[in-house]
Amino acid sequence: MLKLQNYINGQLVPPAAGRYLDNIEPATGQVYSLLPDSNTQDVAAAVAAAEAALPAWRALPAEERGRLLVRISELIERELEPLAQAESKDNGKPVSLARTVDIPRAASNFAFFGTAAQHFASETHFQEGVALNYTVRHPLGVVGCISPWNLPLYLFTWKIAPALAVGCCVVAKPSEITPHTAFLLSELCIEAGLPAGVLNIVHGAGPGTGQAIIEHPAIKAISFTGGTKTGEHIARTAAPMFKKLSLELGGKNPNLIFADCDLTEAVNISIRSSFANQGQICLCGSRIFIERSIYEPFKAAFLERVAGLTVGDPLEAGSRQGALVSEAHLLKVLSYIELAHEEGGTLLAGGKRVHLEGRCANGFFLEPTVFEGLTPECRVNKEEIFGPVVTLTPFDTEEEAITWANGTDYGLAATIWTRDLNRAHRVAHALHSGIVWINTWLHRDLRTPFGGMKNSGVGREGGLEALRFFTEPQSITLKLG
Incomplete structure (x- = not known):
């Protein structure tokens, strides 16, 4: 050994x-x-x-x-x-x-x-x-x-x-x-x-x-x-x-999806920002706030993409989701899934441990998980889970989205999806986040400052x-x- x-x-x-x-x-x-x-x-x-x-x-x-x-x-x-x-x-x-x-x-x-x-x-x-x-x-x-x-x-x-x-x-x-x-x-x-x-x-x-x-x-x-x-x-x-x-x-990062966004691009990148590295990136967007007029189309397209995220052996080329880093961390994430049920969430996808065959039979795998129906003030929407678990929440006004986005003790990163340049800058300046991406995610220039606000x-x-x-x-x- x-x-x-x-x-x-x-x-x-x-x-x-x-x-x-x-x-x-x-x-x-x-x-x-x-x-x-x-x-x-x-x-x-x-x-x-x-x-x-x-x-x-x-x-x-x-x-x-x-x-x-x-x-x-x-x-x-x-x-x-x-x-x-x-x-x-x-x-x-x-x-x-x-x-x-x-x-x-x-x-x-x-x-x-x-x-x-x-x-x-x-x-x-x-x-x-x-x-x-x-x-x-x-x-x-x-x-x-x-x-x-x-x-x-x-x-x-x-x-x-x-x-x-x-x-x-x-x-x-x-x-x-x-x-x-x-x-x-x-x-x-x-x-x-x-x-x-x-x-x-x-x-x-x-x-x-x-x-x-x-x-x-x-x-x-x-x-x-x-x-x-x-x-x-x-x-x-x-x-x-x-x-x-x-x-x-830590981070508990919001994605703000406005109705005038490029919906296809917003869905595609939100899949990455939700589940990259099994959601184990401090920059992942685990709270997705969607303007109500496009909530249902976004949800349908998002869930269709989630269904295509193959959980499998990390060494196999076709695997889109690997294992969580440890059994202790897997159990922690599963406890938050149980908490989401207790807090009244509706499970839209995933939510269960994955048992593979062969060499990965005892691995720490989890389905990509999506909930809706949780209030912005609940624990699942305020505490860092650091796993493949996201929540979808509709909003009606820009002010409401900003309030909810800022409603945690964390302030690391946020993502804004809109074609309105004035709104993009206005909302970015109002967010309590050290990093704000507009119509992108995890776009890094090594010359720029990296870090967060609050906790x-x-x-x-x-x-x-x-x-x-x-x-x-x-x-x-x-x-x-």
């Missing part, structure tokens, strides 16, 4: 205590590898390696750091198929999704930030005849990056790449549920010639490994993506230590925002004459 290793000080090493955790393939429910159950000793070794590597790494010109990151990007592209297969096996998502989205985006993250650091300009303010003021940005030092299980390599590299690009050294923890591609990345970093200690990847569970990272006094910042409750815990621990925090947390997080990732987060500004004034 495959034993994953930690990547510390440029080497693949076993956990200090010699303990390992089971890694379960969601499609089969079977243990297929072991990952290190790391502790404070492993994290301390990683931090020491990062501290030792920091002076030389931060002194390296941005262009040279960038070349190494671009080299890692090229190796990820070269290993596209093995990485996609590993991501699918580890996470349960269709391999076609990993092949076309997850792994290419991981490569793009390294390529983008490998070049972006070279264009990271400082500011100068000239006071005529009096003084020259200029700002420089220094790398924070050793930083911690903790990523989730839903887009494992995609989001792991999204954090690591900008930190390395600006001259920080990193202690990173992938999710213990989906560790495989982070381990494979370790091997690619060694092949790329990344200096020892610049990036350290420590595997393990949150209470052991994650807690040791957020508590370590030498780690100057924490970049975390995951659940809101865990984000609250990290903030309570790290804030009194005056660490910088970037917390990308969806603190801070922004992406582009200059990420480079600023991992640096400390210093203002210098030179008196003239």
Whole structure:
């Protein structure tokens, strides 16, 4: 059985205590590898390696750091198929999704930030005849990056790449549920010639490994993506230590479908935004509000498309829906389906666990599920489910749709469907969402800020925002004459 290793000080090493955790393939429910159950000793070794590597790494010109990151990007592209297969096996998502989205985006993250650091300009303010003021940005030092299980390599590299690009050294923890591609990345970093200690990847569970990272006094910042409750815990621990925090947390995202939309396009993209990655993307739109005059046509077309979403072995080309990431998560999503019935919802599609034959007989599969008849104020419409469960609700006025869209504690993303340009901008500005897509979904430009409002997080990732987060500004004034 495959034993994953930690990547510390440029080497693949076993956990200090010699303990390992089971890694379960969601499609089969079977243990297929072991990952290190790391502790404070492993994290301390990683931090020491990062501290030792920091002076030389931060002194390296941005262009040279960038070349190494671009080299890692090229190796990820070269290993596209093995990485996609590993991501699918580890996470349960269709391999076609990993092949076309997850792994290419991981490569793009390294390529983008490998070049972006070279264009990271400082500011100068000239006071005529009096003084020259200029700002420089220094790398924070050793930083911690903790990523989730839903887009494992995609989001792991999204954090690591900008930190390395600006001259920080990193202690990173992938999710213990989906560790495989982070381990494979370790091997690619060694092949790329990344200096020892610049990036350290420590595997393990949150209470052991994650807690040791957020508590370590030498780690100057924490970049975390995951659940809101865990984000609250990290903030309570790290804030009194005056660490910088970037917390990308949960979402309960609305889709607003107006009557003047392109109905076919709205239905097609809403299927993607509802069920991509089995609904396990923080940006998925789980609350679909449809203007009443087109509610029935939209519902009929939507349900027809849902019926065509084949649930199957993630490794098979025809599978549109794979397995949920774990049995515990499957049971959580099923509990919300039961709650939807209790709250008076009408089940329109799905709602049951799927039992496949053959190698996937014990996998964690669930039908794409659609409810209507639930009030906007019910728990199912307010709490994050993070699975293939959506609700359809008709609305009568723009104001009503905006009120309902804003009626949760979350504010990550929203989608608006309309041909009316004035309405598109007006509604977008009224929504309490960090990201708003108009007539599209998950259209990403890596230069734009990424993050949410309210309980969806603190801070922004992406582009200059990420480079600023991992640096400390210093203002210098030179008196003239």
